[in-house]
Amino acid sequence: MVLFYVQQLINGVSRGAVYALIAVGFALIFSVLKFSNFAHGGLISVAAYAGYYFSTKFDFPPVIAILCTALIGAVMGIILNYIAFYNLQRRNSPNIFYFVSSITCGILFMNILTLMFGTTFYAIKPFFKNNIIKIGNLIILKMDIMILALTFVLLAALMLLINRTKMGLALRMVSIDKDTAMLMGVNSSVVITVTFSIAGALAGISGILLGANFTIDPFLGNMVVKGFIASVIGGLGSLPGAIIGAILLGVMEVIFTVLVGDILSPAIIFVMTLIFLLIRPQGISGHFVTEKA
Amino acid sequence: MNDYIASLIQTTCISLIGVVSIFPLTGMTGLFSFGQAAYMAVGAYVSGILAVKLGMPFWLCLLLGVLSCGLLAIIIGYPTLKLRKDYFSLMSLCLGEAVTAVLNKFGTITGGAAGLSNIPKKSTMPLIIISAVVTVALVALFKNSRFGRMSLAIKADELAAKSFGINVFAHKMKVYIFTSMIAGYAGVLYAFYLTYLDPNLFGWTRSSEWVIFLFFGGVNSLTGSVLSTIILTVLPEILRFASSARIVMYTVLILLVINFKPNGLLGEKELRIPVRKQFRTRTRG
Numbered sequence: 001m002v003l004f005y006v007q008q009l010i011n012g013v014s015r016g017a018v019y020a021l022i023a024v025g026f027a028l029i030f031s032v033l034k035f036s037n038f039a040h041g042g043l044i045s046v047a048a049y050a051g052y053y054f055s056t057k058f059d060f061p062p063v064i065a066i067l068c069t070a071l072i073g074a075v076m077g078i079i080l081n082y083i084a085f086y087n088l089q090r091r092n093s094p095n096i097f098y099f100v101s102s103i104t105c106g107i108l109f110m111n112i113l114t115l116m117f118g119t120t121f122y123a124i125k126p127f128f129k130n131n132i133i134k135i136g137n138l139i140i141l142k143m144d145i146m147i148l149a150l151t152f153v154l155l156a157a158l159m160l161l162i163n164r165t166k167m168g169l170a171l172r173m174v175s176i177d178k179d180t181a182m183l184m185g186v187n188s189s190v191v192i193t194v195t196f197s198i199a200g201a202l203a204g205i206s207g208i209l210l211g212a213n214f215t216i217d218p219f220l221g222n223m224v225v226k227g228f229i230a231s232v233i234g235g236l237g238s239l240p241g242a243i244i245g246a247i248l249l250g251v252m253e254v255i256f257t258v259l260v261g262d263i264l265s266p267a268i269i270f271v272m273t274l275i276f277l278l279i280r281p282q283g284i285s286g287h288f289v290t291e292k293a
Numbered sequence: 294m295n296d297y298i299a300s301l302i303q304t305t306c307i308s309l310i311g312v313v314s315i316f317p318l319t320g321m322t323g324l325f326s327f328g329q330a331a332y333m334a335v336g337a338y339v340s341g342i343l344a345v346k347l348g349m350p351f352w353l354c355l356l357l358g359v360l361s362c363g364l365l366a367i368i369i370g371y372p373t374l375k376l377r378k379d380y381f382s383l384m385s386l387c388l389g390e391a392v393t394a395v396l397n398k399f400g401t402i403t404g405g406a407a408g409l410s411n412i413p414k415k416s417t418m419p420l421i422i423i424s425a426v427v428t429v430a431l432v433a434l435f436k437n438s439r440f441g442r443m444s445l446a447i448k449a450d451e452l453a454a455k456s457f458g459i460n461v462f463a464h465k466m467k468v469y470i471f472t473s474m475i476a477g478y479a480g481v482l483y484a485f486y487l488t489y490l491d492p493n494l495f496g497w498t499r500s501s502e503w504v505i506f507l508f509f510g511g512v513n514s515l516t517g518s519v520l521s522t523i524i525l526t527v528l529p530e531i532l533r534f535a536s537s538a539r540i541v542m543y544t545v546l547i548l549l550v551i552n553f554k555p556n557g558l559l560g561e562k563e564l565r566i567p568v569r570k571q572f573r574t575r576t577r578g
Contacts, residue, residue, distance in 0.1 A: 035379070036379045036382075036383060083548060083552075084548065084551075087551075087552040088552075088555075093555060095378075096323060096325060097551060099325060099382065100325065100547070101547075103504075104505070105544070107544050108540075108544035108545065111537045111540045112541060115537050115538060115541065225383075225386060225387060225390070229383075229387070232383070236379070261398070263397050263398045264394055264395070266387075266391055266393075266394040267392075267394045269387075269391075270384075270388065270390070271391070273384065274368075274369070274373070277372045277373060277376065278372035281372075281375070
């Protein structure tokens with residue numbers, strides 16, 4: 001019995017790792033531009049299809065396939081910035097426009113994929129020949145370990161970039177005040193483009209890993225909602241918070257799936273998030289974002 | 294063909310009520326809800342179940358359906374409307390998913406994925422058209438009232454609105470409840486028009502479609518929203534687009550509008566009835 005719960009805990013953490021990967025890319029854009037970027041889901045979907053082509057059609061080894069997908073993601077991120085947000089930045093549009101634009105772009109990407117590929121499911125060739133590690137009666141998937149490790153490595157790299165480099169300094173400056181940053185000689189639009197390319201690369205990596213973990217369909221990117229809930233639990237805009245939130249969410253989801261079944265668990269998660277917002281709206285990390293006057 | 298035109302008119306009118314229902318919320322208070330179709334679902338299902346399983350009369354079903362939407366809006370609005378607007382938008386998005394999940398789960402009551410059928414057909418063409426006209430008029434009155442101007446103040450600057458003594462949270466709650474009940478009303482009409490319901494009718498795409506219609510016509514213009522709803526519902530229907538192609542068309546339109554004409558097609562312009570204008574100038578003079 002204890003073993004069963006330990007196994008569920010492991011399953012929960014590994015699901016959380018997937019969410020964490022999404023949440024980090026999501027939180028990055030939020031911390032710089034202060035809006036929830038739902039187009040991230042669209043990028044993930046596009047990247048998943050790209051990943052399918054690289055790893056299964058062209059038969060690249062996993063590492064190279066992941067790198068290629070990250071590159072595609074970065075390019076898509078930059079394109080996204082130009083078609084959806086560039087004009088808004090130039091015009092200093094209110095926050096809500098970014099939000100609408102990002103949701104619209106997400107829907108656009110997913111539906112273009114539907115038109116191109118239909119709603120048939122595709123599967124990426126598994127990365128590992130023998131995916132299972134057995135410890136006693138516990139089952140751990142190599143894929144899950146890889147996703148978890150990759151998430152932490154990417155987070156560490158990102159934190160280093162943000163806190164230790166000149167680029168990161170510029171990025172933090174733009175996140176506080178874009179106009180002042182420009183007065184100080186920081187080219188804001190370049191910084192924002194770079195941020196989008198990083199977020200796009202993250203979306204690319206999560207896309208191919210999600211694709212390998214689940215099956216690919218155009219609406220795979222709707223998982224970004226889970227990334228959002230994770231960042232709400234962790235505190236919007238906080239990168240480490242997003243990861244903690246994601247793992248908590250994953251564990252919670254698996255527990256509720258065991259207790260009440262697969263169909264009802266979105267409703268339970270919704271209610272839990274509502275209660276969480278009521279008790280601690282600033283999230284676990286306590287990073288509170290308020291609307292500027 | 295005549296039947297086809299009649300059904301086109303009725304579905305357009307129902308989605309018109311839906312779009313107009315989010316106008317006070319999104320267009321005037323600046324809150325983006327991506328889950329208003331969930332309220333439509335709740336209204337439709339509550340009234341439909343009451344009619345099918347308990348055999349209640351139409352007016353009672355309608356009343357209870359609309360009231361249950363108001364109740365749900367209070368529950369959802371209380372924790373989220375205090376926070377940043379993003380939280381509200383996102384939770385409304387999740388609400389849609391949660392409602393679909395509940396509808397699928399409790400199949401014994403709701404019919405599950407197979408759907409709920411045998412709802413009596415009570416929504417007639419005149420009822421639907423009159424409802425649409427009345428809703429539009431109601432929202433137009435709302436826009437010109439003191440209450441509506443308070444909404445506009447909150448949209449423009451929440452902090453400033455607060456400093457003028459507007460209770461922002463209470464006001465948002467009222468608007469949210471009001472709009473959710475209208476969406477619920479659209480749902481009731483829909484249920485008694487289709488006589489059949491299934492959870493997929495109220496998915497995420499319908500909610501976002503409403504927001505897209507609103508944005509295309511101009512977030513600040515009720516006339517614009519009404520026009521864009523009519524155009525964007527009828528046009529793809531006549532051109533017989535596949536549903537994905539239709540959504541691609543919508544989204545491209547929206548991106549164009551946001552990038553190049555951020556206030557929508559009509560901007561701030563409204564169609565004014567000349568009689569009222571005269572009346573107003575006389576009272577002022």
